[in-house]
Amino acid sequence: MLGTGTVANPYIIQTPTDLNNVRNKITTGTYYELGNDIDMSKFGNFTSIGGSTSATRFKCSFNGKGFSIKGIKIVGSSNFVGFVSLLDTATGIIKNVSFIDANVSSTALYTGIVAGGTTGTSLISNCFTNGNVDGNYHIGGICGMNGGTVENCFSTAHVTGNNHVSGIARMDSPTTAKILSCYFNGSFTIRETINPPSIFGVSGGTVSSTRLVNSYYNIDTTGLVATSNEFGIGLTDSQMKEQSSFVGFDDTVWGFQNGNYPYLKVFGVPPIPSQKIIVNLNSHLNIISSSLERSKRKVSIALSYSTSISSESTRTLHLMKNVTSHIDEIVSNVTTLQNANTKDYEVTSFVNRIGSNATRFVRTVRIVSSGINPIQIVTDIQIPIKIGQVVYATAYVIENPTNIDMVENQSLVNMIENHSNVKTITNQSDTNTKENQTETRVI
Template sequence: MATPSTFRACVAIPLFLALVCPATAAEQIDQSNLPEWGGGWTHVNPTADGQAVMWQTFTPACTSLTAVEIDILTVNPGRGDDVLIVEIARDGVVLASAERSVEDGFDDLLRVEFPEVMPLVPEQVYDLRVRDTGKGQFGWKYGSNTYERGGRFVFAQERPGTDWFFRTYTTAEPAATKYSGGTGEPNDPYQIATAADLIALGETPEDYDKHFILTADIDLDPNLPGRKVFDRAVIAPDTDPNTEWDFDGTAFSGVLDGNGHTISHLTIVGRSYLGLFGHLGYGAEVGNLGVIDVRITGLGYCIGGLAGGNGRGNVTASYSTGIVSGSAEVGGLVGANHVRSGITSSHSACAVTGDNYVGGLVGDNAGGSGHWGHIGNSYSTGTVTGMGECVGGLVGVNWGHVTQCYSTGAIVGGTNVGGLIGSSGSVQEGWGIVTNCLWDIETSGQTASYGGTGKTTAEMQTARTFLDAGWDFVGETANGGEDIWKIAEGLGYPRLAWEKYSGGTGEPNDPYEIATAADLIALGETPDDYDKHFILIADIDLDPNLPGRKVFDRAVIAPDTSDTGNWFDGPPFTGVFDGNAHTISRLTISGGSRLGLFGSLAAASVSNVGLVAADIKGTGDWIGGLVGTYGGFLVLGGEVTNCYSTGTVKGNNHVGGLVGQSWGGRMSQCNSTCAVHGSYSVGGLVGLHFAHTTTYCFSTGTVRGGSFVGGLMGINGGEVADCYSMSTVSGDSSVGGLVGGNYEYFLGHGRPGIITRCYSTGSVSGSMDVGGLVGENTYFEDMWFEREGVVNGSFWDSETSGRATSAGGTGLTTAEMQMSQTFLDAGWDFVGETANGTEDIWWMDEGKDYPRLWWELQIDE
């Protein structure tokens, strides 16, 4: 009979465990006479540390979660107590976790409560995972199936190694709520989390005086379910399009806090008062909101990306991108900014087209009878095209006040065209006042304006230009202490301090621009942006001795927030990071686990960046110069392309010069010259390489470790092709010039490590299982039978390595290793030959050097 230590509880989880929303009671259904389970079985293994993991996905109907309830029946009592760990995860990242002990013989409803109420986003997919803390090293099976919400499921079959029997039940439907939460009061605003919430707001004029907050980015792409091409504004539309100038309908007079979120792909084809808001009324406040990739076409008046008209409301810290067109009073952000209305700390990159009163930010800034529309500390960068009169880079016609603003977009118009302001009221009568404003005379194509000062592009990208005009910048006090503006000197125009980076919107065609150390650090501190697009526009020095830098104690971007165990805590980076051929130098980290510029990547793309003179020391596992861990169990890896690292990387297990662990993705055209030191699974480029494809990479540093130490990789459980190592390698056991261990990392999967057309030349030393190319070359076809890994067309230099043997590959003399025919005969694709392919992967200086990758020569040139 099995002992309790051998048979711990392995958990079978169907889709609909009861997910308990706050103040919502679970109602167990009658489980008699349910249809017999007809699904298949899926084989699953314990994790590397022996803890069983079962999971299912679910899509929440409510916006928060307090507990999970599971109906448990112990099938075979007498096997001992255990502890369950229940986790809620999204995109492989654990968001909430709780433990519950389960007594032997338990047969009841087990409620597992989370320490805090966890917010959920309806329409998103989450994982519910259950682990037990047992250490039984055995395989087990479970059944699963998927039903629509409210469906029924029963699982009633014991499998080998399974102690418990789980049943499921449905929950009562949550009580109907307006929007995704809140009451609309100032201290409890209505929560707008979905496109349906936003549309519902627009269809509920009685709520226009309430308080709202966005809790998620919202995509209004008309091709998505439940969206459409609108024929009027989403919120506060003009209800009578036949009256061109007058607004008919209910203006929005409440408060909408964008909370740093965006509303994307808003598409409108209509007449007048078009935008996300048709008209903002008295007391309205809209802030911290981005409307991006808008497509708004109006045949009439008052057309803007954010609002058609602003009548005594205030817009702050908001922005727009996309295309806006109309007849008159057309602006990238607001069509018409009426008297006693304000726009501050905002900007637009929209391309704006119209007939009359057309501006990059505002079409018409009104004024009269001692009252003014006011625009302050704002800018526009989009193109402006006006067929008629009053066309300006910032404002088409200005009757109000404009203070400390600028514009840079190209401007084309008929009459009254200005680089900043197209036309203005009488300054003598107090109308059309423009104070300390500038525009770029080169990019705009305009040398004149009704207000403001024209400057060259170089002057517009120099802080002194704006400081002399009294602008309040971060880090200076002579012009004030509000820290309104910032600038990357000589690299771009001023940006508002609340903007997280030096430019861009994070979209694929307009990535966030990373120009300074502050930008890079801000990215790391903004997990909500980890799924966005970024581009380096300058080399960045992270020397901890420079102002604003430091010795980091965790990864700069996507760090492990707990650093306590095998599970990564914190969101991984899932976006796109293009280094644009720039470098990040002197990154210094002294911490625990998952260290590197990036702590964790999941389905991400990182390319074209060099880590120079990095100094990274970790006391734990998964340490790399660029990336700590890349992909993982149930997590897609993504791509790392054309990246390199120099410096020093030290850690415990899974340590690599570029990447600590790569799992389930692709790597190409990367290299490392780092000195790498670790205990287990240590490689010059990658520590642990599993279920991953790596091509056209190399390493040339020094690698020292205990077991499974390789010049390129410590352990290869994936595919490696057309790579090489010149690293000097030393270790105790399983030491190889290219790979320490070439085998399938998780036993029983029956897939070998594969090495094709690779070589190594560095010195190799160790005590046991030491090879010139590969130290150990085995995998397990099943749980018990050991097989050799695959090594094809690969070589090592038996002279320079000091090794006459290897667990795979062919040893050759230095002279043979510097002859192209050696490699041509093995099927290597060289420049200038076609018999082995036409990709032109390799080249060599015959008789003088080893083969080199063709891309290396192209970069050198």
């Protein structure tokens, strides 16, 4: 821990371990300050600092410097349970520190979040608390039993006890104990049902108008209505948010925001809590008009034709075109002699080359098919005919389909040629039947 513990060079608390080590030196003339907010939520149970005897009371000065101790958990079973057990007279001081989400509980007497109790002229000043505090008897949101002075403090904690619960602190002897300019904006739970519960908005016990001064509580959150000065001054929730309600509050110490509760300036201006506001909105829409202009679009179907492949054509196309070309039949005239059974006849057919010359400018694939009709041979056969004799003759047909593929986006003129070759076939009456044979029977 930084510092030497003097008023000029106090110990600087920066970690949960530093905070826990405060208990190691709590003698008169020792000074502590917070160097930043301290998160105690993962520390585990924190044992109250000091004790209730004169030798173990907290005699130091603890200045929070406007920082917070968050999530502290304190569970005890002896009298005087809180962050510190009991502030010693004259030198015990805790100021300018807030306890956020505190959880303090005890099965004995005098339980508070900041301290179990105060004595003599010890002081708790400029502090606020929220969270939960739970004890047996004499429980307060700031201090369990106040024998010193609590000033300029407030609490929004939930205070629970068997009996004798107070929003800030209970006060008994000595008669010099005071609570000055404080307010309670929390709530209560009382477990005891046998005796009439003693619930005090600010403080209970031996209280007078000179000991409980300019201190207030929220009658809406506590459910209390003042019957004596022990309660403090009860205000509605809406009044608790008005600066004019807090008579005697020093505006150099306290800050006020319209529509919000008072705050201690040492901690800075708190964020404005979100509020639900219902707003009725009327909106109007002008007539929606539109101006339309129409243009007609006519879909046309264009048909194009091409000549046969044997012709020459130039095309610029955007659609697929099928081009079919044909050649004339191939006709062979054969003079047939008698005695076909003993002589060979030779038939020769020729097919000229199929050529096409096309210049194309296309955007899609073009498939051009070229074909020739089946080659037919017309043969006149003259043979001697005998009665009762069957004569056979065989004719051969040759087919030659030709396909031409055009390649997409050819920028040059392509010449595609397709030679069709026809073999010379000798027509013999005793040969075997070939493909696509045509059988002619002469009787």
